Amino acid sequence: MRNIIIFLILCTGIIFISCNDGTEVEPEREQDMGHLTLKFNHFVDGKPLITDSMMYVNAAGNPYEINEVMYFISDVTLHKSDGTKKMLDDWKDIHYVEIDIPSTITWNVFDDIPTGTYDSITFIFGIPEEKNKSFMFVNPPEDKMMWPDLLGGGYHYMMINGKWLDESNEEQFYNFHLGIGQLYKGDVIDYDSIYAFVQNYFTVSLPDSSFSIEKDNTKEIEIIMNIESWFKTPHNFDFNYWGGAIMEIQPAMQMGKENGYDVFSIGYIK
Amino acid sequence: MRLFIFSTFVFFHNTLKKDLLLFVLFFIYLIPSGLAQQEEETVMLDSIVIQDKKINEVSYIASNYISKKELQNNYTRDVGDYLRSIPNVSGIRRGGASIDPVVRGYKYSQLNVILSNGVKIEGGCPNRMDPVSAHIEAEDIENIEIIKGPFSLKYGPSFGGVINLISENPRPFEKFEVHANVLYGHESNWNGKKVHGTVYGGNKKIYFQLGGGYRNYGNYESGSREGNDTTYSSAFRKYNYIGKLGFSLKPNHHLMLSYDGVHGRDVMYPALPMDEKTDDTYIISMDYAAENLSPFVKSVDVKIYRSDIQHIMDNSQRPNYSFMQMVADVNAINTGGRANVSMQLSKHSILAGLDYENIKKDGKRIGVMTMMETTSINVKNLWLDALIQNAGLFAEYKTFFSSFEINAGIRGDFNRATSGDTLKIINDRIDYFNEVNSQYINLSASIGITKTVNRWFNVSLAFGRGTRSPNMLERYIKLLPVGYDKYDYLGNPQLKPETNNEIDLTLHFNEEKIGNIYLNFFYSYVQDYITANLLPSSVITPQSPGAPGVKQFYNTEYITSKGFEFGFTSPIKYKLGGSVVAAYTYGVIPSITKYITEGTEVIDAVEIKNDALPEIPPLEATLNVYYKLLKGNLVPRLTIRAVADQRHTSEAFYEPDTPGFCVLNFALRWKINKYAEINTGITNIFDRAYYEHLNRRIIGTKTNLYEPGRVFFATIRVNI
Numbered sequence: 001m002r003n004i005i006i007f008l009i010l011c012t013g014i015i016f017i018s019c020n021d022g023t024e025v026e027p028e029r030e031q032d033m034g035h036l037t038l039k040f041n042h043f044v045d046g047k048p049l050i051t052d053s054m055m056y057v058n059a060a061g062n063p064y065e066i067n068e069v070m071y072f073i074s075d076v077t078l079h080k081s082d083g084t085k086k087m088l089d090d091w092k093d094i095h096y097v098e099i100d101i102p103s104t105i106t107w108n109v110f111d112d113i114p115t116g117t118y119d120s121i122t123f124i125f126g127i128p129e130e131k132n133k134s135f136m137f138v139n140p141p142e143d144k145m146m147w148p149d150l151l152g153g154g155y156h157y158m159m160i161n162g163k164w165l166d167e168s169n170e171e172q173f174y175n176f177h178l179g180i181g182q183l184y185k186g187d188v189i190d191y192d193s194i195y196a197f198v199q200n201y202f203t204v205s206l207p208d209s210s211f212s213i214e215k216d217n218t219k220e221i222e223i224i225m226n227i228e229s230w231f232k233t234p235h236n237f238d239f240n241y242w243g244g245a246i247m248e249i250q251p252a253m254q255m256g257k258e259n260g261y262d263v264f265s266i267g268y269i270k
Numbered sequence: 271m272r273l274f275i276f277s278t279f280v281f282f283h284n285t286l287k288k289d290l291l292l293f294v295l296f297f298i299y300l301i302p303s304g305l306a307q308q309e310e311e312t313v314m315l316d317s318i319v320i321q322d323k324k325i326n327e328v329s330y331i332a333s334n335y336i337s338k339k340e341l342q343n344n345y346t347r348d349v350g351d352y353l354r355s356i357p358n359v360s361g362i363r364r365g366g367a368s369i370d371p372v373v374r375g376y377k378y379s380q381l382n383v384i385l386s387n388g389v390k391i392e393g394g395c396p397n398r399m400d401p402v403s404a405h406i407e408a409e410d411i412e413n414i415e416i417i418k419g420p421f422s423l424k425y426g427p428s429f430g431g432v433i434n435l436i437s438e439n440p441r442p443f444e445k446f447e448v449h450a451n452v453l454y455g456h457e458s459n460w461n462g463k464k465v466h467g468t469v470y471g472g473n474k475k476i477y478f479q480l481g482g483g484y485r486n487y488g489n490y491e492s493g494s495r496e497g498n499d500t501t502y503s504s505a506f507r508k509y510n511y512i513g514k515l516g517f518s519l520k521p522n523h524h525l526m527l528s529y530d531g532v533h534g535r536d537v538m539y540p541a542l543p544m545d546e547k548t549d550d551t552y553i554i555s556m557d558y559a560a561e562n563l564s565p566f567v568k569s570v571d572v573k574i575y576r577s578d579i580q581h582i583m584d585n586s587q588r589p590n591y592s593f594m595q596m597v598a599d600v601n602a603i604n605t606g607g608r609a610n611v612s613m614q615l616s617k618h619s620i621l622a623g624l625d626y627e628n629i630k631k632d633g634k635r636i637g638v639m640t641m642m643e644t645t646s647i648n649v650k651n652l653w654l655d656a657l658i659q660n661a662g663l664f665a666e667y668k669t670f671f672s673s674f675e676i677n678a679g680i681r682g683d684f685n686r687a688t689s690g691d692t693l694k695i696i697n698d699r700i701d702y703f704n705e706v707n708s709q710y711i712n713l714s715a716s717i718g719i720t721k722t723v724n725r726w727f728n729v730s731l732a733f734g735r736g737t738r739s740p741n742m743l744e745r746y747i748k749l750l751p752v753g754y755d756k757y758d759y760l761g762n763p764q765l766k767p768e769t770n771n772e773i774d775l776t777l778h779f780n781e782e783k784i785g786n787i788y789l790n791f792f793y794s795y796v797q798d799y800i801t802a803n804l805l806p807s808s809v810i811t812p813q814s815p816g817a818p819g820v821k822q823f824y825n826t827e828y829i830t831s832k833g834f835e836f837g838f839t840s841p842i843k844y845k846l847g848g849s850v851v852a853a854y855t856y857g858v859i860p861s862i863t864k865y866i867t868e869g870t871e872v873i874d875a876v877e878i879k880n881d882a883l884p885e886i887p888p889l890e891a892t893l894n895v896y897y898k899l900l901k902g903n904l905v906p907r908l909t910i911r912a913v914a915d916q917r918h919t920s921e922a923f924y925e926p927d928t929p930g931f932c933v934l935n936f937a938l939r940w941k942i943n944k945y946a947e948i949n950t951g952i953t954n955i956f957d958r959a960y961y962e963h964l965n966r967r968i969i970g971t972k973t974n975l976y977e978p979g980r981v982f983f984a985t986i987r988v989n990i
Contacts, residue, residue: 058475065597084373089808090806090808091806091872092806092807093807094871099772103868103871108873109873110806110872110873110875124989134639135637135646135648135813136811137817138637138811138812138814138817139812139816139818146639147642148646149644149646149647150644153645191644202296
């Protein structure tokens with residue numbers, strides 16, 4: 001009996017020794033994290049937007065007013081100088097902004113952001129093709145951005161609605177809407193003559209968007225949409241030429257898309 | 271007495287058409303006298319019981335048995351509604367009809383709800399507009415057996431309890447006879463009418479039963495005493511028919527063929543995003559029973575069945591219909607059977623058998639959105655050729671020695687599931703919805719011991735372990751708000767089975783002068799508890815208008831629940847009698863994630879420790895007092911139901927507290943003669959505005975769905 005006990009004690013000792021090979025495994029160090037808030041603001045000609053007032057003149061010389069502004073941005077990405085990047089998609093990857101809905105103006109980002117210095121911020125204006133699916137949003141306010149299936153489906157990238165004074169000085173409504181474009185056979189705009197769709201979303205790289213994230217702190221960054229820029233550089237957008245509705249006019253949406261690269265800027269970082 | 275007859279006459283006069291009233295009165299008072307002579311010659315044989323032993327004969331566990339008589343003594347517009355009167359049985363109300371039973375906080379597939387000892391139904395509606403209890407009319411029920419806990423294993427996997435709704439069977443007669451009974455009932459408030467009739471008869475060899483019913487209810491109004499009276503869109507129409515044909519092949523061999531059709535039309539559910547447009551259920555079954563085959567083999571029972579449900583729901587009665595039209599069309603077929611043999615060897619009783627269930631479910635949702643004079647159509651499947659098969663072997667054993675009775679059961683299940691889904695949701699290398707095949711072997715067992723202390727008192731202790739595999743909804747549902755909250759839910763094909771380990775202690779006192787008293791305590795430890803977790807919108811977005819996000823089912827480590835049931839029933843031999851019942855359940859989930867939101871945005875997540883389990887009913891007690899007049903032919907009955915506040919509510923599920931309430935009901939049963947009976951009364955006498963904790967909220971709001979206010983009801987029943 002005593003031999004059995006000694007044998008068992010020895011076995012137990014060997015098992016314990018063999019389990020510990022003498023090397024201490026250093027636990028993986030948790031990375032320090034901070035948070036980010038994005039604030040969206042809307043300017044015209046360098047001043048905060050005033051809606052419902054025929055007080056603006058675009059580069060083509062059209063007097064105009066703005067009633068509504070709604071748009072999506074997606075795949076917001078923070079870039080570090082070492083090439084690493086952090087996409088804001090832990091909870092959501094598409095953010096909707098509507099000037100009349102305060103909760104959309106501020107995006108308290110869910111993601112934990114690794115601490116450090118970031119060189120720049122980029123995002124997609126609109127929604128990339130693989131994510132832009134019809135019936136993706138079934139609730140207000142995003143659901144009203146739906147883009148008809150016949151015109152390519154998915155959702156509007158942006159709606160700017162307002163009025164302009166035409167050549168007769170009469171008020172006309174405009175819907176400066178960007179989304180998936182269509183290519184039509186011939187000159188007739190007809191659903192049956194659509195032979196291809198054009199993805200008009202584009203990537204925006206925000207100038208002067210360097211910032212740092214400290215541990216357990218929240219950095220707030222203001223992103224400004226300079227609305228007048230939709231109508232200039234490189235193309236002057238003339239309402240009198242394109243009319244009030246451009247959803248089915250790909251050349252007009254292409255002009256808006258090309259004007260859009262410099263629409264956004266950084267306000268404050270604090 | 272004259273006053274009562276007069277008031278009854280006035281009530282019927284106001285609710286029935288004059289001609290019908292005259293016919294009914296004529297029928298009650300005149301026809302029976304003409305039939306009396308014929309009835310005296312009737313020799314009615316025993317009912318053919320094609321079922322094994324009643325589960326309520328098992329004394330070691332908490333069970334309830336409701337006879338047809340008890341059902342008839344109450345005004346039962348909905349079986350689920352009636353079940354709420356049983357201690358620790360609650361119900362989830364989503365509309366006017368089809369209240370979904372909850373036992374000790376366990377619901378849906380955590381309960382094994384069956385018809386007639388084994389017919390299983392896979393509800394068509396993903397929102398559970400049609401729980402099993404909605405597929406049988408109260409008038410067709412012979413009795414109801416409820417057994418709480420994972421102890422009865424012979425009817426299929428049992429996790430939280432068994433509810434066995436046993437329909438009435440035809441019986442043989444010594445010589446050929448035909449009988450009938452008819453019922454007409456009316457309820458004020460929602461102007462509800464129901465009619466039901468049955469014709470039955472036969473001889474010693476062949477016997478039959480044909481029946482059917484129709485219910486038409488309008489919208490009900492909640493109580494107005496607190497100034498909250500609201501009319502809810504809760505109308506419904508249902509009709510059903512049933513046909514049964516029995517054969518006594520030999521004196522100890524019986525065969526029964528049954529066919530049921532249950533149909534719902536325009537059933538409104540204010541707490542759901544859609545209403546039931548049509549629901550068509552067809553159930554066909556065959557039962558075979560042989561008894562006393564040898565001194566050892568006492569009986570053999572075989573049942574096969576098929577239930578087929580076609581369920582269509584839409585939002586045509588909702589304000590958002592003009593913008594987005596939604597229709598869901600689901601077909602669910604459950605085919606299966608069971609066979610068991612009952613043996614007796616000295617003091618040892620053994621029941622052994624096998625069962626099989628094959629569930630097929632297929633359904634799609636069609637969304638139509640109109641804008642700019644164009645129409646966008648979205649067709650998505652809710653289930654696509656989903657299949658669950660479950661095969662089980664079971665055995666139960668019973669013996670006794672000295673003053674002890676021992677009961678034991680064991681069950682093994684092989685469960686397999688698959689689906690035709692092509693949906694893949696993989697994000698950041700996490701498989702949210704990918705591999706659709708799964709199979710499990712589940713073992714369940716129970717044992718109970720009862721000590722008879724003396725002829726009045728016994729004590730029972732029971733241990734049970736019941737495992738159930740995930741159901742169709744939990745495995746494969748795609749984006750419908752099927753839970754307590756308004757989120758869309760996504761199935762998880764790789765869910766594991768959940769297991770309830772439960773211990774019950776039951777004290778039972780029965781003395782003929784004092785009455786029957788029981789007190790039961792239970793404690794449950796549930797492993798791999800199935801609950802749901804919010805998914806990021808970067809993974810998936812909801813598809814139902816009003817749903818703020820998508821939740822997916824997952825297994826959490828464990829939860830616990832505990833509680834008690836108490837019941838007292840006075841001896842029936844006294845004129846003055848009654849009952850008192852009380853019940854309470856307390857459930858805890860040790861760790862769960864709560865999502866912090868700002869507006870509609872999720873901005874953070876925190877871990878909650880020891881959170882309350884959602885949807886657990888509060889403490890409640892019911893006092894029932896009656897007095898027998900006219901030799902028991904006239905019985906007034908007063909019922910007071912008091913329900914406490916529910917403040918132990920889930921923080922993670924944003925579950926609000928519910929205020930307590932007290933309601934008073936009055937009923938009067940008058941057995942006019944051996945052929946006719948009137949049941950009348952008032953529920954919610956003081957017109958209280960109240961809602962049960964489990965009632966769902968009105969869709970798109972934070973307003974609870976209140977219970978009906980004051981209701982006057984009357985039922986007249988004639989048997990010939």
